[in-house]
Amino acid sequence: MGRRSDTRERIQHVALELFVEHGYENTSLREIAERLDVTKAALYYHFRTKEDIVHSLIADLVTALDELLDWGRQRPSTVETRQELLRRFSALVADRFEPVMHFIQQNIPAVKKLGVMHPLGEKLRELFALLCADVDDPEAALRTRLALVALVLGLNPIFGGAQATPPPDVALDVALELVAPRG
Amino acid sequence: MGRRSDTRERIQHVALELFVEHGYENTSLREIAERLDVTKAALYYHFRTKEDIVHSLIADLVTALDELLDWGRQRPSTVETRQELLRRFSALVADRFEPVMHFIQQNIPAVKKLGVMHPLGEKLRELFALLCADVDDPEAALRTRLALVALVLGLNPIFGGAQATPPPDVALDVALELVAPRG
DNA sequence: GTCTATACTTAGATAGAC
DNA sequence: GTCTATCTAAGTATAGAC
Known part of the structure; x- marks a missing residue:
């Protein structure tokens, strides 16, 4: 053959x-x-089109996020669950989806135009919601967003990107701290 | 006339x-x-060209950052100075440069192609350096980057953007906390 | 499954009248 | 300082042979 x-x-x-x-x-x-x-x-x-290439790229990410969310939904809403969610998300990015996340982050107009934010944005918002749990404090919400950003910040050239990309484990530590209750 | x-x-x-x-x-x-x-x-x-429009837009931002840096350089490197730097940067963004920052953040490839990152990236790196001071801890460095990100995060649609943009004062509080020494 | 050839559209940019 | 008209280059996409 x-x-x-x-x-x-x-x-x-x-x-x-x-x-x-x-x-x-x-x-x-x-x-x-x-x-x-x-x-x-x-x-x-x-x-079929250039856009289709992007769609195929995003589809894999959406699938992976869906599995992560499935796991998270059927667990009690505790600090441990939230931190484990961050760990798994971090691993997902580091192992398989760093390039796609990089692409998305730096090509927002394209991504919006392609209508890709609908399936993807939904998943990310749900991840965010799981991480926020019942917290209603706007400061805590912002810290949670920053925790997620920390995990993909190595990809961002703004604010001192090139010279010092934080290793994934450092980023994870900072992220975990951001969602942990204050002292 | x-x-x-x-x-x-x-x-x-x-x-x-x-x-x-x-x-x-x-x-x-x-x-x-x-x-x-x-x-x-x-x-x-x-x-002269489409690119020139962008250059003219960035030039104003670079000038403003330069003035901020001038102020910061001739001050003692204390926590107070760093926090005041954050406050002034926050005000700068909120008052005059939110749209430009928004544009830059979401159009990295264009911005890189236009060679705009040279003057601008330099200023942002120096701001970052002033905020980091003598700290050499990678976790602290990442927190500092996140503090800056927090101040422009309202502009980012990823990770739960649309529904809840943090008010500037909340962002500033979180940013200040991120550069403050740990408890 | 891969190619050649080409149609169609739109972009950025320029020349020169007013 | 603004217009009309036009040029050139490049892009996406298609039709049809191999």
């Missing part, structure tokens, strides 16, 4: 790479095709 | 508005011109 091709996965990988590097709108299908040494038309065989 | 026109300022204002709304690359000069009810060519009278 003919060797099965992993072209589709390679397109996803290279496209994401370029989207992160140059931004979504500054990346043309021609560039993607060239880096893969295929033609533009080949891309259109695997994906 | 003929009535002097404020067209240049109006272009800056409308352009920034559209850049924030739809993103830099999704905003065409045609759109800007239409919203101002002038023609594309009129824009080219006031700005």
Whole structure:
């Protein structure tokens, strides 16, 4: 039998790479095709549109978040649960979704235009809600948001990005502290 | 004499508005011109290129940051100084530069491509350095970055943006706490 | 499953009249 | 200082051969 091709996965990988590097709108299908040494038309065989590539990328993330949320929902709302949620989210980002998160964070206009925020934003808001639990304090809510931001901040070039990206475990420690009750 | 026109300022204002709304690359000069009810060519009278509009927008921010840094440099490196730096930065953002910060944060690829990160990134890194002072702890450094992020987080739609933007004073309180020594 | 060739659209930018 | 008209380059996408 003919060797099965992993072209589709390679397109996803290279496209994401370029989207992160140059931004979504500054990346043309021609560039993607060239880096893969295929033609533009080949891309259109695997994906209906350029937007579809992004959708396929986000879909995996949404699935993973859904599983995380499923776990979180059927656990008692305790500090331990919330901290374990952060740990698992941190691991998810570090292990599999760092590039996608990077892409999303730095291409908000594109992401909004593609209507990707609907499924994704929902999941993120629910994660946020689980982490906030019953707390109604606006300061605590902001600290919770910052805890999540801390876990993906290594990806942000603003405010001293390049020189010192915090290691994931440092970020996790700070995040855990942010959702812990005050002293 | 003929009535002097404020067209240049109006272009800056409308352009920034559209850049924030739809993103830099999704905003065409045609759109800007239409919203101002002038023609594309009129824009080219006031700005050499589309990129120049962005440069003019960032320049004001860089100037303001420079003044803030001047103040900070000639003060003793104390907790009070650092907290006052945060207060002044917070006021700067809230009063004048919220839209520009919003634009920068959500259009990183464009901003990088325009080479705007050189003057701007320098200032932000120096602000960060002043806030970090002599502290060498990576956790403290991350908390400092988060303090800055907190002050512009209202602009970020990720992680529960739309429904509850923290009021500036809440953000400032959390930021101040993040740079204060631990208990 | 991959290619060639091309249609279609829109972008940024310029020249020159008024 | 603003207009009309136009140029050039690039993008996404399609049709149809191999």
